[in-house]
Amino acid sequence: MIAQEEQLNASLSLIEPLIRAFDQEVNLAPSRFSALIRAHAIASQISFVTLQRMVLRYYYFGRTRLALQPLTPGVKAGQPAYDAPVVGLDQSLPKRRGRQSILTEELGRNDFIVTSDDIADMVAALEACLRKGPTFKTTAHEEYLSRQFQRRHPKIYAEYLAGKRVEPVTLKQYRYYTELHARLSEKLAQNLRTRASNPGYLGSVRAAGPGEIYEIDSTGGRLHLVSSGDPPVLVGKPTIYLIIDRWSRFVVSAYLSLKSPSYEEVRYTLLIAFTSRETRFQALGVDISDKRWPIGRVPAVLCPDRGADFMSESMEQSVVQDLRIDLTPLPPLCPDGKAIVERLIRELKRRMASSGMKGVYADRPLDPISKRVARKSEAAAVHSLAEAYRFLIEIIDDHNHRPHTALRRRRILTQAGVQPVPKEAYLWGLEHISGLRSPPLTDADYQRLLLSVDTANIGKGVVRYKSRAYLPINEVAFDIAARSTARAKQISIRVDKTDPVEVFVPCSGREWAIFRATPGSAQELAGLTLDEEEAFRTETARIWARADHASRVHRVAAKSGKKSPPTKRSALAAKVSKQEQLDIRTQESNDLKRALSGRPQRPLAEPVAMSTEGGEDWAALEEAERIRNLEIIRRQRRKR
Template identity: 25%
Template sequence: MLYKNDVFDLDGIRMRMLEADIPGDVAWCISLDSPVAWPVCLSYRQVADLSSVTVEEVSHKEHSESCLRKLEAAWTRLEPFLNQHGANLYEPKMRSLLVAEYAQAQGCSPVTLRKDLRRFWQRGQDKFALMPDFGNSGRRQDVAAEEDPEITGGRGRKPSGGQPVFQLKPTDIRYMQQVVEDVYLKDARVTAVDTYTELVERHYRYEDGNQQLYACPAGSRPSLRQFRHFLRTHYNIEIRLRKRKGNSDFEREDRKVLGTVLADCSGVGHYYEIDATLADVYLVSREDSRKIIGKATLYLIIDRKSRLIVGFYFGLENASWNAALQAILSISEDKRALCERYGVEYHPSDWPAHQVFPQEFLADRGDMISHASDNIAQGLQVTVTNLPSKRPDWKPLVECGFRLIHNTLRPVTPAYDPPSNATRRRGKHYEKDACLTVKDFGNLVLNAIIQNNRREILDYELTPAELLAGIRPSPIELWNHGIASRAGLLTRFPEERVRFALLRKDTATVTERGVEFLDCFYSFPEAIAKKWFETARKGRFKAVVSYDPRLVDQVYVHALDGRGAPHLATLTDRSQKYAGLSFGEVRYYELLRQQVRQESEHERMQNSLDYRQKIKPVVDNAEARLKAVGKTSRSARRADTKPARHEERTLERQEQARIQKVTPAVAAPEQAQKPPVSTGSPSTQQERLEAILARMRA
């Protein structure tokens, strides 16, 4: 037995049962295989015993929004028509009249209405039977069997010039893919037009009779529009940007931003962000205002939750661990003394985070990646996190803090030189207005920091608890409100401990000259009392020291057994010449000293060689004379040593002790410069020498 909407096979034709009147032996059916089929009336007894067959129905899921819009429009148009006329629509004559009247009333085409009716009946007589067949869009199935089929299947907007539409093939797709990956994705400077030009140059040129290459005419090569479509559909925007700009630049500039910087922040004191920049202000020397000393380095340490500036450094040190050390030390530094030093009015309420250290420092891969930063983790139990390179968006508050400070300084600071002026053609020379010293600049920066900490933040996302408590969105109020619940998790350190913890540690050698460390010698009373240096004369030993690389004058020497407080050691007299210098400068001077020693060793060697070369003739002559007189025993040669020495001394006295004639003072210069005339006759002297030699031979 067949039911409504059952599909059966009638002489090889699939038919769907639309409606049946069993007592009247009437069955209205419609063919599924004919695109122009309409309901036909059959005898129910003839088809009742036929078995139903399974057909693929329209799915009710996974349709696009455009399909659903088309479905709703067709159902809204057809549903009242079906409800009003029902089975009368099966009759051909009645159907034609009703369709024409309803189409005119609805303002739609009778052809559209007939198409909707046929689709409704053939596909199961429900709402989803009117779903459009967008899935059948595309190229013909018969072209897939070709060796190099046309992918576009004859589609495409006709060009305004009248040339044919180029039909893409798999070969063209491979060409496009190759040139995109070789050219476009490897260089952000290359545009889509440049890549398309490269595509035409590689694969779409022909050679004329003179062997000249020309680009194929339009219609014989892919158009720029087709190339752009391929680029957009095969490489989404993320792939294109990551390949062309790199992952770091994409994550910094083009990534999606769905979270907030406070997502993983537990509250005030959890994260301190630290970074450095070059202040955009030219400074002058304190001794001579005419001399410009350049721009200062500015360090800021900002609490992530409250935006409070808790630490800072401004000075002439380059961005390095030495300057970062000063910024971290400023957290515990005496703020009253600091304000007095720079002439700033002091209020304790402006520094609510005095001596409070965070759970974690967030820094980039610059100064804080130094091994010296391990002292923070070991001495202060604070974690130091070095963020990936080229990711300033991971510490955005300190990056924006620099801009806020500069915005405060810009309108009131002489010689403010914005970064944009450096790349501007024929930029202005703001340095001619330079008049601030480092101390003056410190006054401006400290006042700007205090102003920033007091100023309320626009669009700050206050929590419901903060809103109910009536908290104003200024950094100081946010800190004071948040610290009430976070104080038990944070630690305060005095300045002395912080300063000592931040010093670098290394190993020195105890010698008889003092504690030798980096080419400097130190001493302290405890070492003298314990006879360290006398002991080192028998055998040197090691000691641990803490030092500041910026100044060699003093170091801390730890106890040998590691117990007790370290001892403050000062330079010995041997190293006083280096007082006031840094260890880097001492190292430079020692390298110069070593270079001088090496050059001196070479000169000494050359001097010895010159001496030997000069005396060699004299020695050779003396040895030749001795060889000429023949061999004599050692005892015979020493027998008359005393008389021979007396004779030789007599001759020496006669040559060297003779008083010469005094030259008058008015004598001419030429006469005064004449050598004295020897009074001894050469022949007489030679006779005396021969007599002495004869006695020596005897």
């Protein structure tokens, strides 16, 4: 106690000249304040930082001498932390340092203590992810929890998944320990990605509520699609279209296409946004529901960039005049005008690159290394748009249910107790925020206007489109089918190419005629879009030609290898009675069954020795042989 008192007096006497100097207000100026402390530190041969901290603590705690008491030193960098209790201070179990989670009241305190083995696991998880390709530490943290942490602490991991405890190792902890202990090679360090700093929050990306302003954009997906033939044929890279609500960050639509960017592809992006997810994606084998991904509301304003597919006359005619949606293209050199959808595209490419999915490459192929990675990814494992769609929808679903920083700042959501996730904010805002600009037409009208225009043939009451048969299902369709002739006639139809099970025939002044695909045609369309079918048309023709060629080669080879047997004059068949003919037929059938079952064929009787001595007539011998054979057949029939 005496030693502590002397230490406090010595500390106070050390900073006492500075305290007297700072009693004069002119010395509190920033330039004078630091200069006086630095001069006194040089004269006293003490560190400037130590002296500055002592002065600040003295004033912060109300000019009390106890503020100068030295603090207990913590664990040094590079040493294992909390493996054993500190002797002399507390003999209880070691406690976890740091701030507790805000969910402590609900899930309990986080009592997990990081050891040296855990730090080694964190570094190993980061290096394993970096060896696979470009990686963010957020992805490596999730990989560590799901693999290394699960193996080392299975009980704690099970409680964490069951929602009985908070996250044992936070992302902040993971970043701290990996930055401190990870010694990455130059090759691995090149794959470590960091987030760019946020330049600020601009008024150009503001909206009054959900469903008012949607941002739309397209990007080339860094994903190669190949066919499943032998050898596989490179189909190309798809174009990804995205629509996101500016206010809630809710992704309203996502569409993949193998065609060049055009308004036709934009049309399908809008169609997917405002129609049922279940009927549209279940046909592609994508497990999503309208409850998990709600149907979007038609916006009042659509904000695209100045791409050719968004600035076409068809886009203006259909969106502005037909759909009556305000189109507000961005002015030139305005990259932050739709920063929300641009950020979504960056996040989408990052998630695809870190997923380990074959056929995906992370960086734009500019240098030799990135070009080599892009060439290797051409041997992709994804064989169809449906498989790529399933992966895309998983990312979109995760985005719509993940907390967003921008929504955390919306106090209106906090007051209402709404979780700061895009889906919840979007649905709550549509129901509770009024006074928003709304579109003039109904959702059903928009769905009809967004269908693609095409031609089909109708004859004998059946519509044929893309070589598939469609039958009428409503009264208007039955009327059109009844008036059709035997000779096929071309008609104009509306069709949804992502789900072409039904085609519509527009009729002026009444409801549209609906024709539905036959069960056989619907089975052919299962899990296939018309765009994908058209993209694979060349490959389908190639596979057909290859099979036809191989079959014909086999037939020709079989014919050329055969030699015609020498012609031998066959003896005239003898005629017998009906009963004898029936007996012989029965015997022949039994012999064939015995041979097919693998049993040896038994002779009917002992072979008859034929005499060849002179004087006997051959005709008489043949007649005697025939009579003996018939007698044997009669005896066997009597035995049965």
